[in-house]
Amino acid sequence: MYSPGGYPVSHFCIGDDIDCIITDRDGGIWTAYGDEGIYGDHPETSAGLARWDTDGIHTWSPRGRLPVWPLGGSAAATEEAVAWLAWYSHEGAFLSRVDPATGDITSYRNPLKDTDGIAVRGTRMLLTSRYHNRPGVELSRAELADDTWVITGQEKLRLPGPVVMRCVQGRDGILWLRAGDTWVRIEA
Numbered sequence: 001m002y003s004p005g006g007y008p009v010s011h012f013c014i015g016d017d018i019d020c021i022i023t024d025r026d027g028g029i030w031t032a033y034g035d036e037g038i039y040g041d042h043p044e045t046s047a048g049l050a051r052w053d054t055d056g057i058h059t060w061s062p063r064g065r066l067p068v069w070p071l072g073g074s075a076a077a078t079e080e081a082v083a084w085l086a087w088y089s090h091e092g093a094f095l096s097r098v099d100p101a102t103g104d105i106t107s108y109r110n111p112l113k114d115t116d117g118i119a120v121r122g123t124r125m126l127l128t129s130r131y132h133n134r135p136g137v138e139l140s141r142a143e144l145a146d147d148t149w150v151i152t153g154q155e156k157l158r159l160p161g162p163v164v165m166r167c168v169q170g171r172d173g174i175l176w177l178r179a180g181d182t183w184v185r186i187e188a
Contacts, residue, residue: 012056015045019073022083022169027054028100030083032073048073049085051100060098065105067094075127077170079120084170086115086127095125095149111149112140116165121173121188125149128177130163135179137163139186159184 003009014029017036023029029052037045044050044058048070051060068089075086083098093110095118110127117128117137123144128137141153161180169176173188 013042014052014056015042015050016040020076020085020166022076022078024078024083024100025081026100028052028059028083029054030076030078030085030098032070032076032085032087034072038070038072048087049096049098051083051098060100060103062096062105066096067091067107070094074115075118075168075170077118077120079170079172084118084120086110086118108144108147108149111142111151117168117170117175117177119170119173119175119186119188124173124188126170126173126175126186126188128168128175130165130167133162133164135159135162137177137179141188157184 015037017034018031019034020032031050033045038048047061053059068091070087071089073087077084085096094107095110096107098105112127114129115127116130119126125142127140130137137157139155139157140151142149143152159179160182163179167178175186177184
């Protein structure tokens with residue numbers, strides 16, 4: 001935890017091997033874990049996906065409501081109050097939409113393998129797949145049709161600097177992509 005001035009004031013543990021993390025408008029902390037988090041010693045991370053409050057209290061887990069058991073997370077985004085988590089399993093890649101007010105979860109097949117960034121606005125989604133340490137990313141646009149996300153367009157973007165792991169955040173249909181020392185904004 002940090003003070004409004006940016007100084008550390010306290011800390012808490014939300015698990016090990018966090019593949020992706022994002023906060024929502026209410027200060028909730030959404031996490032998707034890698035194998036060390038899922039199969040490690042922290043009891044709340046074994047489900048693969050979790051939400052925590054600002055005091056480090058575990059407030060949500062999928063509790064068996066995912067189509068298969070996660071093996072790791074790949075991306076996260078928020079859309080107003082809703083959280084989106086991209087994750088993969090031994091049976092493929094998935095996208096899960098979670099409403100923190102009700103705990104309801106809806107999961108879809110992810111139309112893009114190796115997703116490392118997502119942003120969602122209604123029935124439109126942006127997905128990225130990076131070129132490790134290179135100044136480029138593959139951007140895919142998708143639409144939700146009949147409960148299936150379908151890729152509607154793809155392009156390779158040249159960026160002002162190298163793209164590294166965990167460099168993409170999605171907020172309310174806007175994808176924020178860090179390339180070198182520059183943030184690039186892409187709208188869904």
